[in-house]
Amino acid sequence: MKPQFFEKTEIDTISERLEEERIFHAVQTSDNHKETYGQYFTPYSIADFMSSLFPATDKPIRLLDPGAGIGILACSFMCRILKENWQTSSIHVSAYDIDNNVFTTLNENLAASIAAFKNSDYEIQTDDFLEKAAIEYVWHKDRKYTHVIMNPPYKKIITNSKERYYARILGLETVNLYSAFMGAAISLTEDNGYIVAIVPRSFCNGVYYKPFREFILKNCAINRIHLFESRDKAFKDESVLQENIIIMLQKNAVQQNIRISYCNDDSFADLSEFEVPFSQILHENDKEKFFHIPTKKQVESKISEKYSNLKDLNIKVSTGPIVDFRIKDLLLKDYAENSYPLVYSVHFKNHRFSWPQKSKKPNAVLISEEVKKQLFPKGFYVVVKRFSTKEERKRIVASIITPEDFVKNGMTFENHLNVFHADKTSLSENIAYGLVCWLNSTYIDEKFRLFSGHTQVNATDLRNLPYPDFGNLSKIGERLKSEKEWNQTVFDNLAGELEK
Ligand SMILES: C[S@@+](CC[C@H](N)C(=O)[O-])C[C@H]1O[C@@H](n2cnc3c(N)ncnc32)[C@H](O)[C@@H]1O
Incomplete structure (x- = not known):
């Protein structure tokens, strides 16, 4: 029975x-x-x-x-x-x-x-x-x-x-x-x-x-x-x-x-x-x-033999400098003349900048001596969220900021974001688009999961990833710029061409 x-x-x-x-x-x-x-x-x-x-x-x-x-x-x-x-x-x-x-x-x-x-x-x-x-x-x-x-x-x-x-x-x-x-x-x-x-x-x-x-x-x-x-x-x-x-x-x-x-x-x-x-x-x-x-380590070094790293490309990645709870008094719900835009992850939609937003997060920070030191001048930057949720399909979500997104010559970033920049100045345009494409590709998501078992993406993790050389990164950037709609297939197709 x-x-x-x-x-x-x-x-x-x-x-x-x-x-x-x-x-x-x-x-x-x-x-x-x-x-x-x-x-x-x-x-x-x-x-x-x-x-x-x-x-x-x-x-x-x-x-x-x-x-x-x-x-x-x-x-x-x-x-x-x-x-x-x-x-x-x-x-x-x-x-x-x-x-x-x-x-x-x-x-x-x-x-x-x-x-x-x-x-x-x-x-x-x-x-x-x-x-x-x-x-x-x-x-x-x-x-x-x-x-x-x-x-x-x-x-x-x-x-x-x-x-x-x-x-x-x-x-x-x-x-x-x-x-x-x-x-x-x-x-x-x-x-x-x-x-x-x-x-x-x-x-x-x-x-x-x-x-x-x-x-x-x-x-x-x-x-x-x-x-x-x-x-x-x-x-x-x-x-x-x-x-x-x-x-x-x-x-x-x-x-x-x-x-x-x-x-x-x-x-x-x-x-x-x-x-x-x-x-x-x-x-x-x-x-x-x-x-x-x-071993995992050998795979990591094999990857780096084939690709460039951020240092070769003269690109830096930093954690957003503004720790908001330390400067509560300077935070503004709405942007005003005497402030600068303060960027949070809520300010990105479909990999592009979408500011200001009506949310619990502030949109701006009052000008102060400290804040002035943390400003990024008008230009092209790439931003990656530091924390994704378990439900999100991808660990790395990258978005672009362009000069048109600036309401004045400067904005700054909250601590839950990572920012790609060229020594605190603008990246070149095609490189910025190239980074968005590369970082959002499934290939990179898989590589990231090799090193990290958790959902947090730190600046060090981003530095350890493989990147195409300057010419190739620029090439995919130029192609991405001309794509009207950005989605996973677009990112993967463009990034995939470098793998061939
Ligand atoms: C390592 S256990 C694995 C059992 C099961 N396959 C599992 O994964 O849970 C190996 C099994 O092989 C059986 N076994 C040992 N010598 C055998 C033989 N010569 N022919 C058939 N089975 C044998 C043992 O009794 C034992 O149940």
């Missing part, structure tokens, strides 16, 4: 229940048992992330979960299909495990998560996965899965063991159960099928794993690599101190750029992603075939 919690097939209920069962297992199972079976279950948030990597499809799915435990990985994939309502014509799940203790829960979980689909079924194989894979390979019953999702057992395997023997049948000489499992899963995957695995990072280098790296390179393209920045964060309920990576492979597919992502822990709150060419992962002529996974 189906357990009650699944009757509604509510995804949240499923995920909560799997988490409860995982934590129960982590606490109740002896270390000895866990070690014997290489048994550490995957936190649901990680399983959910792994499932999210598969591209959506409406073709029949034949999913393999080798070393399935209580079925967290396979169930999370079913949840994704359900949540996104894929029009998949049929689903078949094969789950392997050899531990008698998990079968009942595994059976309940698979039964319940697959119940929502028509034309679906599952099987639980209680045989040794490696042995079964070797037999299927020998009998040419391999290449039958379209998807594999796996967190294989981790255990060294000695030279004359049966595991080494089975792996050898599959054409792989390897030293650990996890790499043997992955090799076997690759063998059982059809061409263009996907394998998503969470495994220790150790196979990426080291002489013992060279045959395994060669096996991967011969049979698969690497699509995606995800890293957890802290060693102990992926399996924090267990005492697993391995550095783990999530890797997505595609069987016999053409190798393209590889998407790398980082996050600190299993909440994925600060996920940052970027793409690197394959040559950056596998260096040309590297006889050892090491997989070099770039």
